[in-house]
Amino acid sequence: MAVSEVRAPNVNRVDCPSRPVLEHVTSRWGVLVLAELRDRPHRFSELRRAIGGVSEKMLAQTLQTLERDGFVDRDAKPVIPPRVDYSLTPMGREVAEQIWTLTRWVEANLDGVFAARETYDKAR
Amino acid sequence: MAVSEVRAPNVNRVDCPSRPVLEHVTSRWGVLVLAELRDRPHRFSELRRAIGGVSEKMLAQTLQTLERDGFVDRDAKPVIPPRVDYSLTPMGREVAEQIWTLTRWVEANLDGVFAARETYDKAR
DNA sequence: TCCGTACCTTACTTCAAGGTGGGTACTTAC
DNA sequence: GTAAGTACCCACCTTGAAGTAAGGTACGGA
Numbered sequence: 001m002a003v004s005e006v007r008a009p010n011v012n013r014v015d016c017p018s019r020p021v022l023e024h025v026t027s028r029w030g031v032l033v034l035a036e037l038r039d040r041p042h043r044f045s046e047l048r049r050a051i052g053g054v055s056e057k058m059l060a061q062t063l064q065t066l067e068r069d070g071f072v073d074r075d076a077k078p079v080i081p082p083r084v085d086y087s088l089t090p091m092g093r094e095v096a097e098q099i100w101t102l103t104r105w106v107e108a109n110l111d112g113v114f115a116a117r118e119t120y121d122k123a124r
Numbered sequence: 125m126a127v128s129e130v131r132a133p134n135v136n137r138v139d140c141p142s143r144p145v146l147e148h149v150t151s152r153w154g155v156l157v158l159a160e161l162r163d164r165p166h167r168f169s170e171l172r173r174a175i176g177g178v179s180e181k182m183l184a185q186t187l188q189t190l191e192r193d194g195f196v197d198r199d200a201k202p203v204i205p206p207r208v209d210y211s212l213t214p215m216g217r218e219v220a221e222q223i224w225t226l227t228r229w230v231e232a233n234l235d236g237v238f239a240a241r242e243t244y245d246k247a248r
Numbered sequence: 249t250c251c252g253t254a255c256c257t258t259a260c261t262t263c264a265a266g267g268t269g270g271g272t273a274c275t276t277a278c
Numbered sequence: 279g280t281a282a283g284t285a286c287c288c289a290c291c292t293t294g295a296a297g298t299a300a301g302g303t304a305c306g307g308a
Binding site: 009011023025032050068099105108110121 | 132133134136138140141142145149150152156160174175177191192194213215219222225226227229231232233236237238239240241244245
Binding site for chain 3: 080
């Protein structure tokens, strides 16, 4: 074994660097961006129109974070008017697939959640 | 077709009720709680010790939200001192499985993320 | 008698997420 | 000529999420 012990990443550790990464992909807008880019690349304003309620600021911020982490590829063409295409990297495609499954699951099981809430609320 | 059109749930809609649900399961502590409960039921303070950095307040709040949505089952035994066991409902087990896969994926791909960040940061 | 454990709740405070509105630089459509 | 689209960045301010701290209860042990 090596002299310096290399700790395996563990999200349960307060200071584990995997925490922020997980938070980026599960963030409010991160989830929706990844799910949306799953089926095809989008331009900035296309994404903005597709995802209801995102402000330009938050969309730009979210895309930057995801790009920095290596999930999103940004392709800026030096033309006027500006044209920027966002797509998933191979790594991004893997997470997006999982996120997408999760979003579809939630959509499909909404009724179950509502039923649970009714039971819960009636019990008090 | 029926007279009243029933819109299918769509996370991309601002007002779609699936949004909050998705936010609950992908919330900072929600993710970690679900992942932790995946392998076995936990008591409150067990969870608190397992998940680094949660305050009692946030853990209680997170558990309540997940219970109300029907993902977590709360079993409070009327004994002194209080004993409360938290476990996953069948619905909860389905999401937890996905969340768990995601967390493992992130842990396993941390190096890829770091590499991407280095490339990104050096480019400016 | 006071500490410690277990499972919370409430009040107070802080900090970051997010919204708003402005600016840029250029083009096409009205 | 003026408005709108494109893809942002920047500064300001509000809101809500989260942290901190303390209280509450019923007991068991020192």
